[in-house]
Amino acid sequence: MINRATDTFSAALFIHLSTNLNAMAPQSIITILLxxxxxxxxxxxxxxxxxxxxxxxxxxxxxxxxxxxxxxxxxxxxxxxxxxxxxxxxxxxxxxxxxxxxxxxxxxxxxxxxxxxxxxxxxxxxxxxxxxxxxxxxxxxxxxxxxxxxxxxxxxxxxxxxxxxxxxxxxxxxxxxxxxxxxxxxxxxxxxxxxxxxxxxxxxxxxxxxxxxxxxxxxxxxxxxxATLKSAVVDPLKEYFSRHQAFWMLAFILMYKIGDTMAAAMTTPFYLDIGFSKTQIGTVVKLFGFWATVGGTIAGGIAMIRLGIIRSLWIFGVLQALSTAGFALLASLGPSVTALSAVIAFENLSGGMGTSAFAAYMASITNKRFTATQYALLTSLMGIPRVLAAAPTGYLATQMGWWSFFILCTLIAIPGLLLLLRIKATH
Structure with a gap:
């Protein structure tokens, strides 16, 4: 689960590169890269x-x-x-x-x-x-x-x-x-x-x-x-909140990945608690999971070209929720490296795909006059659940046990998906 701001650029970058690289000569690309x-x-x-x-x-x-x-x-x-x-x-x-x-x-x-x-x-x-x-x-x-x-x-x-x-x-x-x-x-x-x-x-x-x-x-x-702070802060906010259903769009940004985020906050203690070593966590979860996330982001970018943003948000959101339920299955199976690898592969692939569509959606609702400021504000808003919703996760895991905790995280993803019904008409 890579849930930091850089993931939010991946979809837009993939579309930009796939559109423009074909028009550039190979020699030109190499020159730029070096x-x-x-x-x-x-x-x-x-x-x-x-x-x-x-x-x-x-x-x-x-x-x-x-x-x-x-x-x-x-x-x-x-x-x-x-x-x-x-x-x-x-x-x-x-x-x-x-x-x-x-x-x-x-x-x-x-x-x-x-x-x-x-x-x-x-x-x-x-x-x-x-x-x-x-x-x-x-x-x-x-x-x-x-x-x-x-x-x-x-x-x-x-x-x-x-x-x-x-x-x-x-x-x-x-x-x-x-x-x-x-x-x-x-x-x-x-x-x-x-x-x-x-x-x-x-x-x-x-x-x-x-x-x-x-x-x-x-x-x-x-x-x-x-020369002043107004043009950097006030004007972009005024433009955004003048839109129809602006608050519903903000609610969706807050809720779409909240279940995924809550689960991520407790995965490291969870792995250690059920018996995995730090080396196993570092190797399987971090190294193997790294490439799974990269693959998921690229796959999400490719699929989104055909599916469109809203349909992709639906499909990838459901896959994200199912992947969170995989941790509940792992809690029942215990410290199996094979099971851990399978869960991590599915979770990181679906998480990368969901982030890809999520990033594309946020980019699509920014005004081109204020793209940098509004995008920064939206990505900062996206991070609120990662911080606030994750704070009580240790208490919840202690009181509920690992299996019930991850099932709860799966169910919490549903409201974010239902908000898609509201924002669909605005896109």
Whole structure:
């Protein structure tokens, strides 16, 4: 389950690439792929993807190993709030310029160095001694990680010419996934052999290529930038809420992946609790699941061309719900690697397909005059269930047991599907 903002670009990128690559000569594509801007997009994607799961699945595994109760582990989902609320302070990066390296690179360097320091601080914390210090350190990691995302997105949009934006964004997403894979799969495997404090130190050092890239890459040339915050925040909101059934569309965005999200919040403690080792989790869930998600996203993009967005949302939404029920089946079967592989393959394939259609829908309802701002707001809104709905999942799992908990997550997906009946007429 890769449920971070980068997945929301996948469908639009696939359609863009499938439409435009045929019109480009192979030599032209190779030339673009090898230029400086593509390398920067790839490295920056890696730097943005790396920190995400260090405050999620890896931290959950550390807390579980330290004897922290499931209710507290579930509440750790609140650490993801900075990713959800990043649109609040995003205009500051547009409005103000630091005295070093330029408007984009200056903020990039500050957020990257601060992120490295926060990761080292988190690794030096101890979940069994002082959970408050651990939580503060993890919150700092999430805040500086979300801030880095904001500035990298802005830099990439300004650095890439229009004809390179599709390929550059694709490389960014690939780098992002590699960063997530290294942090989650690699981090959990390392944690079987070295202390978590060392794992976090190693992950902090893995951000050095991003810092070096910031120092070496040029500042993009921009003719003008916002003089006030109104044009960046108020006008896009006014335009969106003037639409018919705007609130029904927001309700759908909140509810469509809520069951999938609630289940994801407890999967790592679930795997450990029923008897899987951290190496098995890192290998099957993270490494194998990584490729299943990539395949699902691409398959979803292809299918959506024929099915259309709304029909795809229906079909992929049903598959998402069924895949969540697969965890209930795994709870009954116990620590079978074969069963785990099958469940993960189905869950990640369907999750990738659902995310593909979901991303395309959100992109389709943005106004072209405010695409960047409205899309950022919608993706931030999409993250609210990941944080708030996931918070009580530890308590629910403790009280209900794993089988009943995952059945509940399956049933919670139904309201999101029913909202499709409302929004269909608006699309």
């Amino acid at each position: 230029n400086r801007r593509m390398l920067v997009a790839l490295v920056m994607g890696f730097s943005c993807g790396l920190p995400l799961l260090l405050t999620a699945s890896v931290l959950q595994a550390w807390m579980k190993e330290a004897g922290v109760d499931l209710t507290t582990i579930g509440l750790s989902a609140l650490l993801g709030l900075p990713y959800t609320l990043k649109f609040v302070w995003a205009p500051l990066f547009d409005r103000y310029r630091l005295p070093i390296l330029g408007r984009r690179r200056g903020w990039l360097l500050v957020t990257q160095l601060s992120l490295m320091a926060a990761l080292i601080w988190l690794g030096a914390s101890n979940p069994s001694l002082n959970l408050m210090i651990l939580a503060l350190a993890a919150l700092a990691v999430a805040f500086f990680s979300a801030s880095q995302d904001i500035v990298v997105d802005a830099y990439r949009r300004e650095d890439l010419p229009d004809h390179e934006l599709g390929l550059g964004s694709s490389l960014y997403i690939n780098g992002y996934r590699v960063g997530m894979l290294l942090a989650s799969g690699g981090g959990l495997i390392l944690a079987d052999h070295i202390p978590f404090s060392m794992v976090y130190l190693i992950m902090a050092l893995c951000l050095l290529p991003g810092v070096l890239t910031t120092l070496l890459t040029p500042e993009p040339t921009v003719e003008s930038f916002p």
